[in-house]
Amino acid sequence: MTSWRMIPAGLLLLIALPLSHIFGNNILPQQTFRLKHFKLEGYKTSGELDWVLLGSEATAAGHRVVITRLQARLYLDSSGELLILSPSCEFDKIDNTGRGNDTIHVRNNSMTIDGVGFDFDLGSCRIKVRKNVRVRFFKDPVDLLGKETTPAALPESP
Amino acid sequence: MKLSAYRCPAHRDYSFPRVPKSDCCSVAGHGRFRRHRFAGYGPFILIALLMAGSPPAGGQDPLDLLRRDNATSVAPTDITSDSMEFLADKYQINFVGNVQIVDDRFELKADKVTTMLDEKFRHKRNEAVGNVEIIRDDNRATAGRAVFEVETGEITLLDNPIITQGANKLAGAEKIRYNKETGFFRTVGGRPNLQIKSSKVDTAPKTVKATPLHGITITRSVIFSGAMDFHLDTRRFNFNGNVHVVDNRFKLSADSMAAFLNEEFGVSRIEAEGQVVITTTKNDSKAAGGKAVYDVETGLVTLSDNPVLRQVGIHSWGMELVRYNKETGDFSTEGGRTQMRIENAAEDVDFGLPDLNGGSK
Numbered sequence: 001m002t003s004w005r006m007i008p009a010g011l012l013l014l015i016a017l018p019l020s021h022i023f024g025n026n027i028l029p030q031q032t033f034r035l036k037h038f039k040l041e042g043y044k045t046s047g048e049l050d051w052v053l054l055g056s057e058a059t060a061a062g063h064r065v066v067i068t069r070l071q072a073r074l075y076l077d078s079s080g081e082l083l084i085l086s087p088s089c090e091f092d093k094i095d096n097t098g099r100g101n102d103t104i105h106v107r108n109n110s111m112t113i114d115g116v117g118f119d120f121d122l123g124s125c126r127i128k129v130r131k132n133v134r135v136r137f138f139k140d141p142v143d144l145l146g147k148e149t150t151p152a153a154l155p156e157s158p
Numbered sequence: 159m160k161l162s163a164y165r166c167p168a169h170r171d172y173s174f175p176r177v178p179k180s181d182c183c184s185v186a187g188h189g190r191f192r193r194h195r196f197a198g199y200g201p202f203i204l205i206a207l208l209m210a211g212s213p214p215a216g217g218q219d220p221l222d223l224l225r226r227d228n229a230t231s232v233a234p235t236d237i238t239s240d241s242m243e244f245l246a247d248k249y250q251i252n253f254v255g256n257v258q259i260v261d262d263r264f265e266l267k268a269d270k271v272t273t274m275l276d277e278k279f280r281h282k283r284n285e286a287v288g289n290v291e292i293i294r295d296d297n298r299a300t301a302g303r304a305v306f307e308v309e310t311g312e313i314t315l316l317d318n319p320i321i322t323q324g325a326n327k328l329a330g331a332e333k334i335r336y337n338k339e340t341g342f343f344r345t346v347g348g349r350p351n352l353q354i355k356s357s358k359v360d361t362a363p364k365t366v367k368a369t370p371l372h373g374i375t376i377t378r379s380v381i382f383s384g385a386m387d388f389h390l391d392t393r394r395f396n397f398n399g400n401v402h403v404v405d406n407r408f409k410l411s412a413d414s415m416a417a418f419l420n421e422e423f424g425v426s427r428i429e430a431e432g433q434v435v436i437t438t439t440k441n442d443s444k445a446a447g448g449k450a451v452y453d454v455e456t457g458l459v460t461l462s463d464n465p466v467l468r469q470v471g472i473h474s475w476g477m478e479l480v481r482y483n484k485e486t487g488d489f490s491t492e493g494g495r496t497q498m499r500i501e502n503a504a505e506d507v508d509f510g511l512p513d514l515n516g517g518s519k
Contacts, residue, residue, distance in 0.1 A: 076246065078277045106244070110279045113244060125246035135237040135251065135273075137281035 033060045038067060042096060042122060049075055051122050053091065063093045072098070074125060083107040084120065084127070096122040104129060109141045233262040235281055235308075237273065249275040259284065259306075264294040264338045266306065266313075281308045290315070294338060298322045301334075311339035328388075344387030381417065381428075393419035401430065403452075407484050409437045410450065410459070428452040434461060440487045443469040445480045457484035467491065474498045 038058035042050040051074045055067035070091075072084040085105040091098045099119045106113035106127060117130030240255030251273040259266040269288030276282050284306040292299040292313060302317025312335060319334040320327065321343065328334070332347030382402045388395050395417040403410040413432025420426040434450040436459060437443070448463025458481055465480040466473070467489055478493025 074246075079246065079249075079279050082246065082279075108279045110275075111281070113242075115242070127244040127246070129242050129244075131240060133237075133239045133242045133253065135242065135253075137235045137237070139233065139235075141278075 031061070034058075035060065038065070040065070040091075040093070051075065051096075055089075065091045065093060067091055067098075070098075070100075072120075072122070074122065076125065080109060082125070086118065089118075098122070109143065110138055112136045235259065235261040237271065239271070246279075249277060249279070251275065257286070259286075263311075264292060266304070267291040267293075268304070283307055292336070292338075294341070296324060297341075299334070299336060306338075310337070312337050340389065342387065342389045344385075350386070381415065393421075395419070403428070403430075405484070407439060407487065408459075408482070409439070410452070411435050412450065425454050427454060436461065436482055438482070438487055441470060443467070443489060445482060445489060447480065452484075458482070459484065465491075472498055472500060 035058045036056070038053070038055035040053040042052075044050045051072060053067065054071040054073075056069040058068065059066045067089045068087070070084065070086045070089040074082040074084070076082060083106065085107070086100055087102045089098045089100040089102075097120065101117050103114070103116050104118040104127075113127070113129065113133070113135050115129035115131060115133040119128040119130075120126065237251075237253060237257065237259050239253035239257040242254065243252045245251070253271040253273065255269070257266075257268045257271040259271065266284070266286060268286035268290045270286070272285045272287075273281065274283040274285075284304075286304045286306065288302070290299075290301045290304040292304065292315075299313075299315055299319065299321045301315035301319040304316065305314045307313075315321075315334040315336060316332075318329075319331060320329040321334060321336070322328075328345070328350060330348055331345035331350035334343055334345055336343040381397060382400075382404070385398045386395060397415040397417070399414070401412045401415045403415070410430060412430035412434040415428060415430040417425050418427045418429075428451070430450040430452070432448070434447050436445045436450065445461050445465060445467045447461035447465035450459055450461045452459045461480040461482070462478070464475075465477060466475040467477075467480050468474075469489060474491065474496055476495045476497040477491040479491065481490045481492065482488075483490075
C-alpha cells in the first residue's frame with residue numbers, strides 16, 4: 001500500500017524536474033552561489049573567443065548572475081575590441097544579456113561611451129544607455145583598452 | 159640544495175635572500191629570464207619610470223583607462239544626449255533627447271541624431287532630426303533636419319533651413335549646404351531670401367521675397383540672382399546668372415556679382431561683371447559697362463570697361479570711367495576721350511554695347 005501512495009508523488013517529481021530545468025530553476029527554490037574572481041567566456045560558432053566577462057564578485061542564482069565590478073571584453077571581427085566597465089551588472093547566462101542602473105563606461109580605440117543605466121546584448125553587440133549619455137570620438141586611434149585585467153585587480157568603483 | 163648569497167634585484171622586500179639563484183624568480187612568480195636580464199638595473203629603471211611619471215604596471219587598472227581618454231587625441235568630438243543605443247552590428251548609434259554635438263569648430267543641437275560609424279567605430283556621418291540648431295561663432299543655423307559628413311565637414315540643412323548671422327538672415331531655400339571647416343555655404347532650390355543689414359543705414363531690414371530667383375535685401379535694396387553662395391571666412395556673397403539689384407534710387411543688372419561684407423556683416427562693397435547696366439529711377443538715365451563697383455559707404459557706383467552713358471537724349475562714350483552718385487543721382491565721367499551725340503528722338507541709337515533698354519543682348 002505504501003508503494004502505491006508514493007506513485008503520484010514520484011510522477012509529480014518526474015514532471016517538475018524537467019520543467020524546473022526548462023524554466024531555469026524558477027519553480028523550485030534556487031540555490032545562490034557567491035563567487036569571487038568571476039570569469040565567464042562566450043565563443044563564436046567558429047570556436048573563437050567572442051567575449052569575456054570578469055567580475056571581482058558574482059552572485060549566481062539560476063541563470064542570472066549579479067556581477068560586481070564588471071569588465072566585459074567583446075572581440076569583434078573587424079572593429080577590434082570593445083570594453084564595457086560598470087560597478088555592477090545583472091547578467092543573464094541564457095540570453096547573454098546584461099542590465100544595470102549604475103554607471104557604464106564603454107571603450108574602443110576610436111571612441112568612449114559613458115552614461116548611467118544600461119542594457120546590453122552580447123549576442124547582437126548592442127548597448128543601450130538610459131541617461132546622461134556622453135560619447136567622445138577621437139580623430140586618431142587612442143589606446144583605451146589596456147591589457148586584460150584579472151578580476152582581482154578590478155577597482156572598487158570605476 | 160646549495161644556497162647562494164644571491165639577492166634578486168627584482169625583489170623589493172628581500173624575503174627570499176638565500177633562495178638559489180636559479181630558483182629565485184620562479185619562487186616569487188616572476189618571469190625568470192625576463193627579470194634576470196635586467197638584474198642590477200633596478201634602481202635605474204625605477205628612476206626612469208619615476209621621471210616618466212608612468213606607473214610600472216600601466217594598463218592594469220580600468221580606472222587608468224577612464225582617466226586616459228581625456229588627455230589624448232586632438233580635438234575630439236563629443237556627443238551628449240538623454241539616452242542612446244549603440245548598434246555595433248550596424249555600426250550605428252542612435253541618440254535621443256537633447257542631443258548636442260560639440261567639436262572645435264561648431265556645436266549642433268537636435269532632438270534625435272543617428273550617427274553612422276565606419277568598421278573601426280570612427281565617426282563618419284550624423285543625421286539630425288527635429289529642432290536642429292547649429293552654432294559656429296556668431297552664426298546660427300536652424301532646420302528641421304541636417305546631415306553632417308564628418309570627413310568633409312559639410313552639413314546639409316533641410317526642412318525650412320534658416321541661417322542667421324547677427325542681423326542677417328537667410329531663409330526660404332530648399333537646402334542650404336554649409337561647410338563647417340571653411341564657413342562656406344550655398345543655397346539649393348526653393349525660393350530663398352536673404353536680409354543683410356547695411357553698414358550705412360542702421361535701420362531694421364525689410365524682407366523681400368525673391369520669386370524664382372535668389373534674393374538678398376540690403377536695407378532697402380534687393381539683389382536677385384539665379385544662384386548664390388557665401389564664404390564666411392572671406393565674408394563674400396557670389397551671385398551668378400541674371401543678377402538684378404533693385405534699389406529705391408536705381409536698378410542694376412549684370413551677369414554676375416559679388417557682395418563683400420564688413421566685420422559687422424553689413425554690405426560694404428558690391429562688384430558686378432558682364433553687361434552691367436544701371437538705370438536711375440529719377441530720370442530714367444542709363445549707364446552701361448563691362449564692370450561696376452558699388453561702394454556702399456560713399457554711395458558711388460563706378461562703371462568701367464568701355465562704359466557708355468545715356469541721359470535725356472544725350473549719348474556719351476569713349477570715357478574711361480562713369481561714376482554714378484546714388485545720393486545725388488548725378489553722373490560724372492573720368493579719363494579717356496569722351497564723345498557725345500545728341501539723340502534724334504525718331505532714331506534708335508546702337509552703341510554696339512549692352513542693350514540699355516534692359517535685358518541682355
